[in-house]
Amino acid sequence: xxxxxxxxxxxxxxxxxxxxxxxxxxxxxxxxxxxxxxxxxxxxxxxxxxxxxxxxxxxxxxxxxxxxxxxxxxxxxxxxxxxxxxxxxxxxxxxxxxxxxxxxxxxxxxxxxxxxxxxxxxxxxxxxxxxxxxxxxxxxxxxxxxxxxxxxxxxxxxxxxxxxxxxxxxxxxxxxxxxxxxxxxxxxxxxxxxxxxxxxxxxxxxxxxxxxxxxxxxxxxxxxxxxxxxxxxxxxxxxxxxxxxxxxxxxxxxxxxxxxxxxxxxxxxxxxxxxxxxxxxxxxxxxxxxxxxxxx
Ligand code: NAP
Numbered sequence: 295x296x297x298x299x300x301x302x303x304x305x306x307x308x309x310x311x312x313x314x315x316x317x318x319x320x321x322x323x324x325x326x327x328x329x330x331x332x333x334x335x336x337x338x339x340x341x342x343x344x345x346x347x348x349x350x351x352x353x354x355x356x357x358x359x360x361x362x363x364x365x366x367x368x369x370x371x372x373x374x375x376x377x378x379x380x381x382x383x384x385x386x387x388x389x390x391x392x393x394x395x396x397x398x399x400x401x402x403x404x405x406x407x408x409x410x411x412x413x414x415x416x417x418x419x420x421x422x423x424x425x426x427x428x429x430x431x432x433x434x435x436x437x438x439x440x441x442x443x444x445x446x447x448x449x450x451x452x453x454x455x456x457x458x459x460x461x462x463x464x465x466x467x468x469x470x471x472x473x474x475x476x477x478x479x480x481x482x483x484x485x486x487x488x489x490x491x492x493x494x495x496x497x498x499x500x501x502x503x504x505x506x507x508x509x510x511x512x513x514x515x516x517x518x519x520x521x522x523x524x525x526x527x528x529x530x531x532x533x534x535x536x537x538x539x540x541x542x543x544x545x546x547x548x549x550x551x552x553x554x555x556x557x558x559x560x561x562x563x564x565x566x567x568x569x570x571x572x573x574x575x576x577x578x579x580x581x582x583x584x585x586x587x588x589x590x
Contacts, residue, residue: 297554305445306566316577327580328357330379333391335365340391350569369398373406380408387413387576413575427474431575436468438567439523446556451478456495459504460485464525503544513549524560
């Protein structure tokens with residue numbers, strides 16, 4: 295058996311296309327969505343992600359601003375910048391690239407962002423509404439995963455989804471979204487204390503791997519015909535590559551594709567979807583600013 299490849303780049307292009315008429319409608323009312331990204335320090339990987347988000351905005355003709363602050367910036371100065379961005383009518387979406395240096399409290403920064411501009415959906419207001427099944431924004435990576443699952447055409451209701459990882463940005467929200475009424479998966483969440491993991495994953499109709507460990511999910515952990523979504527992006531050493539490394543997922547793609555019915559590659563699966571869904575959230579934030587967002 296060889297599985298169907300779930301092409302994240304192609305599905306992301308479809309999402310981009312679906313944004314175009316919404317962007318035209320906004321522009322006809324004098325609004326061009328603008329994403330403001332705050333980044334602190336010099337972490338090269340974080341800067342790469344921020345540049346990718348800027349390029350994605352440019353591709354759609356949307357505005358973006360990057361506020362790059364030095365590692366030594368004070369927490370108060372980060373708060374002041376966020377306050378300014380919250381008040382700025384030209385800015386529709388705000389995100390703070392994580393991780394932040396240890397002297398800046400990520401939670402406080404996240405809570406400072408106006409929930410109506412919180413396109414990463416990390417503010418407790420948005421997290422709460424996701425859990426209640428009444429979201430304002432959906433976090434970009436889990437929203438992208440849901441689109442990819444939709445694209446496979448499988449009916450999710452009643453299926454057993456095993457989510458590997460319980461982070462605030464992937465594991466917890468995707469588990470909440472999969473168990474929501476109308477989606478109706480039966481969800482198991484595994485983490486580093488989970489016992490007999492292969493036994494558990496072999497019972498899964500859907501595996502969402504968000505562990506951050508290269509090639510962690512092996513073929514013997516996957517039931518024949520399962521759908522496998524690989525969220526992981528891990529660098530492994532590769533002397534044959536110019537960069538000295540290559541990116542691999544949390545799933546042993548080559549082996550697991552022989553067992554699964556459908557599988558995402560990594561890179562080229564969830565990654566492009568994350569960016570596309572961030573663009574979707576920025577457009578949504580601009581629409582909310584025009585149409586009178588619900589009061590908080
Ligand atoms: P994270 O915050 O490091 O969380 C990893 C999770 O995996 C934790 O909940 C951890 O459990 C769990 N875990 C670790 N070892 C395990 C084991 N042996 N068995 C079961 N669970 C185990 O990571 P994250 O931010 O969610 O990201 C996960 C991966 O996705 C990373 O490779 C990241 O780069 C990638 N990612 C990709 C995108 C994208 O757009 N493509 C977006 C976000 C993240 P504990 O809670 O017990 O420690």
